[in-house]
Amino acid sequence: MDQRVLNTNQRLRKALFLLLDKKPLEKISITELCTQAKVSRGTFYIHYTKVTDVFDDFKLDLAMQVAQALTLNYPDVDTLIDTFNKILFQNLTGFWHLCNNQQHQRLVNDLTSMLFDTLCTGLDIQKNDKEQQIILQFVANGIVNSYVFWLLNQKTTDFETLVQTERKLLHSCLHVMKKIN
Template identity: 30%
Template sequence: MAATKHAQLIQKDSQDYLTEALFQLLEKKSLEEIKVTELVTRAGVSRMAFYRNYQGLEDIIRQYFAPKLSRMFDNVIFQKSATIKLQDMQTFFDEFAAQLRLSTQRNYEYLIRDLFTENMSHYYENWTGLDPVKQRYWSVFMTNGVYGIWREWMLSGQREPLANLHKLIKTLQDTTELALKQR
């Protein structure tokens, strides 16, 4: 049992070292310019440690961002109070804005967008009384719209209060849903 716990600690350390090293390299290079050899050298781990944990560099990024995005969406899905939700979202966006800027500069934003889409799709699953085809397209529409709004807001310096943005998204969500139900 102790060996298993020890192996798990070593695996976690390797993952942490690889994640930290990858983000250090991303400060200077785009994702496609980084090679596994360069990453493992920077992280101080073996290639075997890398391939034991990941299939590619994208997996490190997904593993890093997935719980952060899921945690934010959990606040929305589990309908915490508006005050708590907005405070948690503000904290998330304050921390995430710099990472999003880097992702746009270093060509890995698509990974964050994919994770965002997964979370939004989960949120909108069976959310309305729409027929399945309208539901699917409405979910895609809202997912891309919300991502686009948040992206623009973060990249432009978060000038507007988050509460205003939240109200805007809610209005767009409610009016488009209502329009689809009326047709």
């Protein structure tokens, strides 16, 4: 993608997130967004038709980042989870705004599905092993939704504690999976 387009999209996102700190998404006008981003309305309309399109574009980019990262082979589940945590942490402001504006459910579903598929592939879980799939679905839902809970509850603990707790839960679930087999 052209660097100018990337810069424009990034400025619009940054401006949107700043405005979302002050007011809800549906109250932000295109003029206000363009002024904050120092982007002309004409430039805005080349890329988007409404303010929510900028938000949707962020969701799509985040989902694509996760999808690309999760297609790699990981030596162990800790490395996989570290990669997942890193991507979400790098996009924390946008993810927080998604959750805070109830715009997150589709993305949460997509992230959960991608994480579940990657865990199944990485752990070589067979399609007919329903018990293990249930455990991994539980793990994927738990990891993704723990971020949502953490963000929506004013970050009641620090990020490192969240990550360490997720890691302990993941290993406990993997231990249960071994006992089932």
